Amino acid sequence: MNDRKYTIFSILFLFFLSALIMLRQLKSPDYFSCIIEDSYTYTSWAWQFIQALKEGVIYPRWLPLNFWGYGSPTFILYPPLAFYLVAFFNVFTHSLIAAMNITKLAALVFSGVGMFFLVKEFYSERTALLSAAFYTVFPYNIFQFYFVGTFASVSSFVWFSPIALFIYRYFKNRQFKNIAYGGVCYGGLILTHLINAYMFTFVMTAFIICMSLTKKRPKDLVIIPLVIIIGLLISAAYLLPVIYEKQFLNIKFFTGEGGGFRFDFHNFFILPSTTGELPSGHLWPVYYNTFVFFIFFFCILILLFLRQILKLRSIGNMEDVNTVNMFFLVTAVCSIFLLFGISGFIWETIPFFDYIQFPVRWLNITAYAVVFLSAAIFRVPDTLYKTKRQHIFFVALLFLACFLVGYKYISSAHMFTKQKLEPVKASNWNLEHMPSWVSVEKIDRNDAFKERITIIEGEGKVEIVAWKSADRVIEITAPKAMTVRIRTFNFPGWKAYVDGLQTEIKTEEGVGAMLVDIPQGEHKLVLKFEDTPVRYYSKIISLVSFLAISLVLLFSRKRPV
Numbered sequence: 001m002n003d004r005k006y007t008i009f010s011i012l013f014l015f016f017l018s019a020l021i022m023l024r025q026l027k028s029p030d031y032f033s034c035i036i037e038d039s040y041t042y043t044s045w046a047w048q049f050i051q052a053l054k055e056g057v058i059y060p061r062w063l064p065l066n067f068w069g070y071g072s073p074t075f076i077l078y079p080p081l082a083f084y085l086v087a088f089f090n091v092f093t094h095s096l097i098a099a100m101n102i103t104k105l106a107a108l109v110f111s112g113v114g115m116f117f118l119v120k121e122f123y124s125e126r127t128a129l130l131s132a133a134f135y136t137v138f139p140y141n142i143f144q145f146y147f148v149g150t151f152a153s154v155s156s157f158v159w160f161s162p163i164a165l166f167i168y169r170y171f172k173n174r175q176f177k178n179i180a181y182g183g184v185c186y187g188g189l190i191l192t193h194l195i196n197a198y199m200f201t202f203v204m205t206a207f208i209i210c211m212s213l214t215k216k217r218p219k220d221l222v223i224i225p226l227v228i229i230i231g232l233l234i235s236a237a238y239l240l241p242v243i244y245e246k247q248f249l250n251i252k253f254f255t256g257e258g259g260g261f262r263f264d265f266h267n268f269f270i271l272p273s274t275t276g277e278l279p280s281g282h283l284w285p286v287y288y289n290t291f292v293f294f295i296f297f298f299c300i301l302i303l304l305f306l307r308q309i310l311k312l313r314s315i316g317n318m319e320d321v322n323t324v325n326m327f328f329l330v331t332a333v334c335s336i337f338l339l340f341g342i343s344g345f346i347w348e349t350i351p352f353f354d355y356i357q358f359p360v361r362w363l364n365i366t367a368y369a370v371v372f373l374s375a376a377i378f379r380v381p382d383t384l385y386k387t388k389r390q391h392i393f394f395v396a397l398l399f400l401a402c403f404l405v406g407y408k409y410i411s412s413a414h415m416f417t418k419q420k421l422e423p424v425k426a427s428n429w430n431l432e433h434m435p436s437w438v439s440v441e442k443i444d445r446n447d448a449f450k451e452r453i454t455i456i457e458g459e460g461k462v463e464i465v466a467w468k469s470a471d472r473v474i475e476i477t478a479p480k481a482m483t484v485r486i487r488t489f490n491f492p493g494w495k496a497y498v499d500g501l502q503t504e505i506k507t508e509e510g511v512g513a514m515l516v517d518i519p520q521g522e523h524k525l526v527l528k529f530e531d532t533p534v535r536y537y538s539k540i541i542s543l544v545s546f547l548a549i550s551l552v553l554l555f556s557r558k559r560p561v
Helices: 003-021 023-027 038-054 081-093 096-120 125-137 139-148 151-173 176-192 194-215 218-234 236-248 283-312 319-337 341-349 359-373 375-379 388-412 533-555
Strands: 453-457 461-467 471-478 482-489 494-498 501-503 513-518 521-529
Touching (some): 003 096, 003 125, 023 096, 038 096, 081 096, 081 176, 096 125, 096 151, 125 388, 139 151, 151 218, 176 194, 176 218, 194 218, 194 319, 194 359, 218 236, 218 533, 283 319, 375 388
Antiparallel strands (some): 453 482, 461 471, 471 521, 482 513, 494 501, 494 521
């Protein structure tokens, strides 16, 4: 086969292999995840996101069902890209759960394809296909896609390989377009999952430093800020509001300060173990032994691949291969080190490290690094084994072991039935998405669809004409001036218009609901969730940056920088 035909064959093979892995999810009308509220949360967010899009909101940020009908600015804090994909697939499936499952399938397919092209840059197509297939059937990835991986987190895996690939191609060809492509992919990672993007930033930065030192081109360190800046510009529509408006949210709950044990990273190291201090049904004690197993599994694979990696160092004309292998070897070891309490000083020193919450998130990086190292084993049969038959036997045994462990997770995965998830339930436990001035203890937790608007001062009549995600219309008859209470948190961006004229919105103390004064007479009250200046200009920045980079890439000449 020529190169193009083999590439097409490889992509098709990886698609069918991914479909086989995800077959149980694709055939089922149910959603697969561990037994925690995340499943209700992500399906609820996806449904509300799609509804807002149907109502004409191009970038939905406000979810109206959350917190007992008071709503939340969830997509100010949470990146939206994975949910746009769900909305896209929902157009064809007309099923929220099917669209989410297909999105996860797409993530698995493109993660494998990305690994194929990355490995292909250093090894043969055959080796690249074996490594990509290994990544697709890798037990830890299956465990993520069927159990503990949050929806957006597993979707973000697709960006790891392209970022590394384009950075390496810059060092290989010194073409600016590769910096631009790498930056765009980095922006995509931010728009998909911010925590994984934060973690991968360390990997990406270390990779650039490693290649610069190896190539003896210290000036190329400038691509670190270039890639990051391009990524930040592309993702500005999401990232700038997060940075500025997080002051209005209960971010302390995200790091455990307001939620006690739940998110404090100190309590989720492998050693020392704190599983005995949590209820038996908590996520950490339930899956603690599984994470310990995977640590041993990764260590065994690293030791298994290490001999071949060292042998490759004796082969000439493989400087880049050896450099990248050593880089990913160190990456794998360091990411495992961060799972233990002995690394606590790092978590306490580096800014925002506590936002990672769970040290085991680093196993996503470990899995990625270890799979790349597997290419050294798949490459040459006669450097480690006496015969090609022995090599084929070992590769088959390795894949069989992965299939068996992966099948265990596929067959035992917990299902959330469609009847449990639809109609969607409001997400009420992500307190970091609640305005900081709201006291959750003071919120009335009645049916979210009752008493959406009440008269708290004066007398009159109110009738809801429309109640949408970011737009509410209420007709009011007031024999005399009165004050109405709207069952929606007053958050920056909400504007009130009485007969077309903007009027002040007051905030109910403690609860945070909107209070609007209505003059005597018949009036139309319109409430709109509009862009604040930072949201508006951040979207302009993203749009202009994307267009500018697209034009540069379109008209750039193929010549070295």
